[in-house]
Amino acid sequence: MAVYDKRLISKLERKANLIRQHVVRMIYLAGSGHPGGSLSAVEVIVALYFHVMNIDPKKPDWPDRDRFILSKGHGCPTWYATLAEKGYIPVEELDTLRKLGSRLQGHPDMRACPGVEASTGSEGQGLSMGVGMALAARLDRKLYHVYVMIGDGELDCGQTWEAAMAASHFHVDNLTAIVDRNMLQLDGPTAHIMSVEPLADKWKAFGWHVTEINGHDFKDILRALEKSKDVKGRPNLIIAHTLKGKGVSYMEGAVSFHGKAPTKEEYEQAMEELGGKA
Amino acid sequence: MNLKDFKLESQREYWAKALVELGKKRKDIVVLSADLSSSVKTSLFAKDFPERHFNVGIAEQNMMSIAAGLAACGKTAFASTFAAFGTGRVYDQIRQSIAYPKLNVKIIATHAGITVGGDGATHQIVEDLALMRALPNMTVIVPADAPETYRAIKTVADYVGPVYVRMGRANIPTITNSKGKFKIGKATLLKDGDDVCLIGTGIMVSRCMLAAHELKKHKISARVINLSTIKPIDTKTIVKAARETGGVVTAEEHSSIVGMGSAVAMCLVENAHVPMKRVGIPDVFGQSGDSDELMEKYGLTAENIIEAAHDVLGRKGR
The missing domain is CATH 3.40.50.920 (Rossmann fold)
Known part of the structure; x- marks a missing residue:
C-alpha cells in the first residue's frame, strides 16, 4: 500500500481549504450557484490537479495532457477555483463567476475557459464524452488518461449507463470515473428520489473495476487514483463517499444548499469556519 | 418529361462512397453508428477501417456525446443514423455536447421525411430541419440527389464545425451533375x-x-x-x-x-x-x-x- 509524504498530504489539505473559501466567496458574490455539490467534490479535484494528472497550465491544449471532465457541471466553482490555483486563469477572475461576459459561466463552457475540457450542465453526458476522449487516445497511440467526475444524481440518467456499457464493451482502460457520492440531489436524498444501490455491484456487473473510498481523505483518494492507472482491459470506477456541503457546518448534508447562495451572514460564518477572510 | 426520365440513385450509397474515400485519405476520420450501420451504409467504412468505426448499439445519446469527445481530441467524427433518431431523440446531446462547444461532429441522417414509406410516422421525421436550424453553430445541408450528396460529404469533411446532413431512404432522381466542389451556403x-x-x-x-x-x-x-x-x-x-x-x-x-x-x-x-x-x-x-x-x-x-x-x-x- 502506497505511503504518502505527510507534507504532500498537508499541502493538499491546505489547498482544499483555500478552494473551499474561493467557492463560498464566488457563489456569494454571484448571488446564485451550487455550493453543496461544489464542496463535496473538492478533495478529488484537488488531488487530480495538484498531484495525479499530467498537465501543464501554460499549455492547456497540449495534446498529450490528461483530461478531466466535470460531468456534474453545476459543481464548476470548484473546478474554476482549482484551475485558478493551478495557474490556468487569474485568481482575481474567480469573482466574475456567473457575471455577464465572464469566462466562468454558470456551467462549464470549454470554449470560454482555459483548462475546461468539456461543456457540461445538462446532466449525464460527461461520461460519454470521456469515452470518446479515451478512444481518441487509443487511436492516436497516446498515453493520456481521462478522468470524469459524475454526480450521484447523474446515476438516474440512462445515458450514464449507456456510457458505462460502451466503455466496458470497447475495453477502455485509460478512463477513470469518480462518483461524487454525497447522497443528496436537488429534490432530496438520492435514495428517496431514485434508488441507485447497490451501486458498486451495478458497475461491477457492467464490467468496471470498482473501488470505494472516503472522498475527503487524500490518502484514500491518491491510492485509488494511482491504482486505477494500473488496471488493464477495463474502465475504472471510484465511488467517493462524500458529504454534501463539506466544510461549512450549516451546508453539510443540507439539501437546501444544493442550489442557492449564502446570505451575507451565512457567508461571513462560512468564511470564519474555513479560516478565511470575509 | 416525367419522373421516369431521370436516373434513380441512392444517396446512401454515394454518402458511403465519399466516406470510404475520405477514410483512406484521412486518419482523423472516425465513424459512429447506432445499430443501423447496414441501413445507413457506414458498414462499408467499418469493413475497411474497423478500428475507426464505433457501433454503440441502440444508444444514440451516447453516440452523440462520444462523437463529441472524439472531436474534442482532434477527430473528425461522422455520427450516422436515421433522421428521427439523429435529431429529436438526441436534441439535447447535440445541443450541449456538439453545437454549444462547436465541435467537429457531422450528423449524417438518412431515412428522413415520409419517403421512408412502410415504417410509418415513428420513423418519418418531418420536423428535423426545424430542430437543427434552431441550433446556433449548426450548419444544415439537404442534398438534392445522390451526386450532390457525394460532393456535399466531401466538403463537409473539410469544414470544421457541426453539420447536419439530411437525406432520404428512397432512390431519387439524379438532376445535378457531379462536377465541381459543393459550396456550403450557396444555392x-x-x-x-x-x-x-x-x-x-x-x-x-x-x-x-x-x-x-x-x-x-x-x-x-x-x-x-x-x-x-x-x-x-x-x-x-x-x-x-x-x-x-x-x-x-x-x-x-x-x-x-x-x-x-x-x-x-x-x-x-x-x-x-x-x-x-x-x-x-x-x-x-x-x-x-x-x-x-x-x-x-x-x-x-x-x-x-x-x-x-x-x-x-x-x-x-x-
Whole structure:
C-alpha cells in the first residue's frame, strides 16, 4: 500500500481549504450557484490537479495532457477555483463567476475557459464524452488518461449507463470515473428520489473495476487514483463517499444548499469556519 | 418529361462512397453508428477501417456525446443514423455536447421525411430541419440527389464545425451533375426563368424541375433553384430571384410550418415582398404507405408545385 509524504498530504489539505473559501466567496458574490455539490467534490479535484494528472497550465491544449471532465457541471466553482490555483486563469477572475461576459459561466463552457475540457450542465453526458476522449487516445497511440467526475444524481440518467456499457464493451482502460457520492440531489436524498444501490455491484456487473473510498481523505483518494492507472482491459470506477456541503457546518448534508447562495451572514460564518477572510 | 426520365440513385450509397474515400485519405476520420450501420451504409467504412468505426448499439445519446469527445481530441467524427433518431431523440446531446462547444461532429441522417414509406410516422421525421436550424453553430445541408450528396460529404469533411446532413431512404432522381466542389451556403440555379421562382430542397428539387417543364408548356417561365444549404441560407440568391421573378414557391419533404419554406419566408419578409406559397407536409404526422403514394397524399408532387405557382402568379402585381 502506497505511503504518502505527510507534507504532500498537508499541502493538499491546505489547498482544499483555500478552494473551499474561493467557492463560498464566488457563489456569494454571484448571488446564485451550487455550493453543496461544489464542496463535496473538492478533495478529488484537488488531488487530480495538484498531484495525479499530467498537465501543464501554460499549455492547456497540449495534446498529450490528461483530461478531466466535470460531468456534474453545476459543481464548476470548484473546478474554476482549482484551475485558478493551478495557474490556468487569474485568481482575481474567480469573482466574475456567473457575471455577464465572464469566462466562468454558470456551467462549464470549454470554449470560454482555459483548462475546461468539456461543456457540461445538462446532466449525464460527461461520461460519454470521456469515452470518446479515451478512444481518441487509443487511436492516436497516446498515453493520456481521462478522468470524469459524475454526480450521484447523474446515476438516474440512462445515458450514464449507456456510457458505462460502451466503455466496458470497447475495453477502455485509460478512463477513470469518480462518483461524487454525497447522497443528496436537488429534490432530496438520492435514495428517496431514485434508488441507485447497490451501486458498486451495478458497475461491477457492467464490467468496471470498482473501488470505494472516503472522498475527503487524500490518502484514500491518491491510492485509488494511482491504482486505477494500473488496471488493464477495463474502465475504472471510484465511488467517493462524500458529504454534501463539506466544510461549512450549516451546508453539510443540507439539501437546501444544493442550489442557492449564502446570505451575507451565512457567508461571513462560512468564511470564519474555513479560516478565511470575509 | 416525367419522373421516369431521370436516373434513380441512392444517396446512401454515394454518402458511403465519399466516406470510404475520405477514410483512406484521412486518419482523423472516425465513424459512429447506432445499430443501423447496414441501413445507413457506414458498414462499408467499418469493413475497411474497423478500428475507426464505433457501433454503440441502440444508444444514440451516447453516440452523440462520444462523437463529441472524439472531436474534442482532434477527430473528425461522422455520427450516422436515421433522421428521427439523429435529431429529436438526441436534441439535447447535440445541443450541449456538439453545437454549444462547436465541435467537429457531422450528423449524417438518412431515412428522413415520409419517403421512408412502410415504417410509418415513428420513423418519418418531418420536423428535423426545424430542430437543427434552431441550433446556433449548426450548419444544415439537404442534398438534392445522390451526386450532390457525394460532393456535399466531401466538403463537409473539410469544414470544421457541426453539420447536419439530411437525406432520404428512397432512390431519387439524379438532376445535378457531379462536377465541381459543393459550396456550403450557396444555392444553385438549375434553370433560369422570369415569371416565378421555384425553390426546392432535397427530393423536391426534382419535382420543381418537372413543374418548370410543365409550366413552360403554358408559356410560364419558371426559375428553379436548388437550396441545398438551409443554414446558413443564401439570402442573396433568394432575394435576387424574388425580385427578378416577382413570385416564389418553396417545396420540401418536411413540415411546411417549420422547415425550408419558413426560412425562405423569413428571408423574403425582410428583403423582398413578393407573393409566396409553401409546398410541404401540412402540420401532421405521416403514416405507412408506398413512398410515391405518400408523396401524393401529403401534397408533394409536381402538380402541387404547379398549382402553387399559379396561385403565386395570380397574386403577382396586385
